[in-house]
Amino acid sequence: MEQELKAEGLPKTNAFSQWIKNNFQYIPxxxxxxxxLVGQFTYGILDNYLSLVVAIGTSVISEMILARTILGTRKNLASAYITGISVGILIRSNVIWPYFITALxxxxxxxxxxxKGRHLWNPSNFGVSWMLFLGSMNVAGLSIQWGSNLAAMSVIWVLGLLIVNRAKRLHVTITYVISFVILAYIRCLITGDAFLAELSPLTGPMYQLFIFFMITDPGTSVSTKKGRIIVVILVALVEFVLRLNHSIYAPFYALFLVGPVAKYLDLKRSSPALQVK
Structure with a gap:
């Protein structure tokens, strides 16, 4: 590698940055x-591997078929893989069919x-929210199956922040985290619960997927930085209300309600030239 870089006359750091830029779709x-892997080998967060394979396989195969039949194109399957693995991590069931249905x-x-040629919901948010709401007899969501391994959390948060920064969505994650912390303090004043108890969900895998993948999803984010900040604050506020009413899966439902409305309004005011498939 070093000899190749010298032959091309490029500094190693610049070449690495260019490689990251050209292959960023594979980083998330x-x-x-x-x-x-951290969750599974540290705390065993998966019930079984078959459910994960079913979720990923369903997502990838469905993406391939639907992209070809509806859009007449081939799509990069990185997004479908993220959707499938998110479903496999976020829902819990003793049977296999919920993983298939949620991914589909x-x-x-x-x-x-x-x-206008754009989808409105973050895919995994849509599927997981519906399944948790309608299939509660057979399905539960990932919650506390993680523990409090500070080293593992630190690695994930550092890498996550670097990735969303590279994707130009760091302001979304930071705004949400600040909003969550402020609203957690307000909740503890209202409910009388300990502040750390209200804050602790941020360290769990459910919120890590939510913070780094769902609310930062470029495909369903609005088009301006100011708009994205407003939307994520609204998501945090709706979540605040839902949590006060003891909704376990408040962040998913909040994004499900706020995100598509914001995307619809953003697309409605956008120029036809910005409409893409």
Whole structure:
């Protein structure tokens, strides 16, 4: 590698940065795989590996078929992989069918619920939210299956922040975290619970996937930085209300309610030239 760089007359750091830029689409899948591996080998967060394979396989195959039949194109499957692995991590069930249905719903939402050629919901947020709401007899969500390994959390947070910064979505993550901390303090004043108890969900894998993948999703984010900041504050506020009403899966439901409305309004005011498939 070093000899190749010298032959090309490029500094190693510049060449590495260019490689990251050219292959960035593969970095988020690698990162979410790292989250899974850390959680699984440290705390065993998966019930079984078959459910994960079913979720990923359903997402990838559905993406391939729907992209070809509806859009007439081939799509990079990194996004479908992220959706599948998110489903495999975020839901819990003793049977396999919820993983298949959730992954299928997630990918279908990209091709059925569209406006001006764009999908409105983050795919995994759509599928997981519906399954947790309608399939509560057979499905639960990932919650405390992580523990409090500070070293593992630190690695994931550092890498996560670097990745969202590279994707130009760091302001989204930071705004949400600040909003969550402030609203957690307000909740503890209202409920009388300990502040650290209200704050602790931020260290869990559910929130890590939410913070680094769902609310930062470029495909369903609004088009301006100011708009994204406003939207994520609204998501945090809706989550605040839902948590006060003892909703366990408040962040998913909050994004499900706020995100597509914001995306729809953003697309409605956008120029036709910005409409893409």
């Amino acid at each position: 899948p690698a990162f979410i795989t790292l989250i899974l 719903l997630s990918i279908l939402s990209k091709y059925v619920l569209r406006y």
